[in-house]
Each structure stands twice: as structure tokens, then as C-alpha cells.
Amino acid sequence: MHSGLKAFLGGINTQAPLGNPKAILELGAGSGVWAFEMAQQFPEAQVTAVDISPVNETHKPANCKFQQVNLTKDWPFEPESFDVVHMRFLLVHMPNWPELAAKAASAVKPGGYLLLEDIDHHIYRENGPLPDEVSKFYDIYHSHMGKTNVDPDTGVKLKTFLDESKLFEEVQCLEFHAPMVPFKEDAKLNKVGEVMRISLTRAYASLHLRMGESGMTPEIIKGYADKLHDPNHWLYMPIFFTWARKHEKKAEA
Numbered sequence: 001m002h003s004g005l006k007a008f009l010g011g012i013n014t015q016a017p018l019g020n021p022k023a024i025l026e027l028g029a030g031s032g033v034w035a036f037e038m039a040q041q042f043p044e045a046q047v048t049a050v051d052i053s054p055v056n057e058t059h060k061p062a063n064c065k066f067q068q069v070n071l072t073k074d075w076p077f078e079p080e081s082f083d084v085v086h087m088r089f090l091l092v093h094m095p096n097w098p099e100l101a102a103k104a105a106s107a108v109k110p111g112g113y114l115l116l117e118d119i120d121h122h123i124y125r126e127n128g129p130l131p132d133e134v135s136k137f138y139d140i141y142h143s144h145m146g147k148t149n150v151d152p153d154t155g156v157k158l159k160t161f162l163d164e165s166k167l168f169e170e171v172q173c174l175e176f177h178a179p180m181v182p183f184k185e186d187a188k189l190n191k192v193g194e195v196m197r198i199s200l201t202r203a204y205a206s207l208h209l210r211m212g213e214s215g216m217t218p219e220i221i222k223g224y225a226d227k228l229h230d231p232n233h234w235l236y237m238p239i240f241f242t243w244a245r246k247h248e249k250k251a252e253a
């Protein structure tokens with residue numbers, strides 16, 4: 001997923017003009033690859049990679065440290081202590097995401113950057129109505145997520161969150177649509193869609209174990225996954241990469 005997204009962005013890890021950051025925080029780091037690469041790109045920076053699960057530290061640069069934190073319970077970071085705070089594909093899984101996003105915003109130093117990158121947990125179709133199998137899957141998925149206060153429409157709200165916080169300027173949003181089969185002209189975008197489809201089908205394969213009580217079954221999951229692979233159905237998932245610079249503090253009068 002990471003390499004596909006990076007290739008799509010033109011070989012970079014963010015389009016935000018970060019300057020020369022000294023302290024970088026990556027929340028929900030997953031494999032840690034974004035944090036590791038940022039540590040290599042900014043050797044003078046100290047990068048903190050956070051996740052609820054341990055990362056494989058084999059390739060972790062010396063200027064990157066891993067911290068195991070459950071972000072729904074703990075927030076061990078001082079206000080205004082990082083030049084860059086980054087979350088990718090985390091908020092859409094978190095209960096009450098605006099609360100965590102607000103904590104992340106508070107951890108950014110004046111003049112620093114907050115990078116919020118996420119999907120909407122929705123599939124759309126470019127060449128006709130959505131297949132019933134996909135609608136059925138998401139009806140159950142969304143109703144289950146609603147019970148745990150997880151918002152499937154997180155990505156589309158990120159820019160508004162940054163604007164309305166009034167903490168940031170230069171608020172930017174790059175929206176792109178990851179095609180589940182390669183129906184776009186853009187080979188790099190098709191690649192993003194392919195890795196996204198693989199990641200979605202892997203992540204959802206055992207969803208009936210977690211969402212069985214809401215009506216999710218292996219057959220419904222298979223029907224959904226089959227449609228994602230169907231070249232006749234031009235399905236896509238929206239992705240939103242947002243970034244913004246925190247206001248500098250006004251000098252005391």
C-alpha cells in the first residue's frame with residue numbers, strides 16, 4: 001500500500017512543504033515504513049512511530065523510536081511538541097475520531113504541520129448502479145460501525161475539521177479515487193486501487209467473526225470481494241490526503 005501511494009504522489013511521502021522538521025510523530029504507524037522513511041529523509045529529526053501493536057524494528061533508523069500506545073486510552077504527548085504529526089488510515093477505524101484528531105492537532109507546534117490522510121468506508125461505481133452485493137456488505141458494515149461510534153465518512157470530513165478548528169492555515173486536500181479494477185487512464189492510480197483492493201479484501205476476510213451479530217456472513221463477504229474484482233463494475237473508493245500548517249503564535253503586545 002505504502003509504495004503504491006508513494007509512487008502516485010510522485011515518489012514522496014507527503015505533498016506538504018515541511019521544511020526541516022526536528023520532531024515528527026506518526027500515529028497508527030502499521031509496519032512503520034512511513035516513519036522509517038521520514039527518519040531517513042530528515043536525519044536531523046527525531047521520529048516517533050506509535051501503534052497499538054509492535055512494529056518490526058529490523059529496518060528502523062537510529063533517529064526513529066517506536067512507542068506502543070493504545071490511542072483510545074492513552075495520550076502520552078505534550079502539547080505543541082512536534083513539527084509534524086501524521087495519521088494515515090487510522091481515524092476511520094477509531095471511535096470518536098474528532099477527539100483523537102483534536103489531540104493530534106494540539107501536539108503540533110506553531111508553524112508545524114498536521115497531516116490527516118484517510119478513506120471513506122464507501123465504494124462507488126462509475127459506470128452504473130452499485131451491485132447489490134456491495135450495498136448489502138456496507139449496510140451491515142456501517143450499521144455495526146455505528147454501534148461503536150466509528151464514522152465511515154471520515155475522509156471527506158478531514159478538510160472541514162482542519163478549517164473549523166481555526167488552528168490552521170494553508171489547509172489543503174488532495175482527493176483521489178482508488179479504482180478497484182484498472183479502469184482509469186492513470187497507471188499509478190490503478191496501482192493504488194489494486195493495493196487498496198488487496199488490503200480491503202484481506203482485512204475483511206474474517207469480518208464475520210467480528211460482525212456476525214450484525215448479520216455479516218462469509219457469503220456476504222465473498223459476494224462483496226467478487227464484485228471488487230469484476231472488470232465490468234468500475235468500483236472505486238475515495239481517499240483524502242489533507243495537510244495544514246498551524247498558525248504561528250502572535251507576539252505578546
Ligand SMILES: C[S@@+](CC[C@H](N)C(=O)[O-])C[C@H]1O[C@@H](n2cnc3c(N)ncnc32)[C@H](O)[C@@H]1O
Pocket residue numbers: 001002027028029030031050051052053069070071072073087088089090093
Ligand atoms: C489500516 S492500518 C494503517 C497503517 C499505516 N498508517 C498505513 O498507512 O499503512 C491502522 C493502524 O492503526 C493501528 N491502530 C488501530 N487502533 C489503534 C489504537 N487504538 N491505538 C494505536 N494504534 C491503533 C493498527 O494497529 C494499524 O497498524
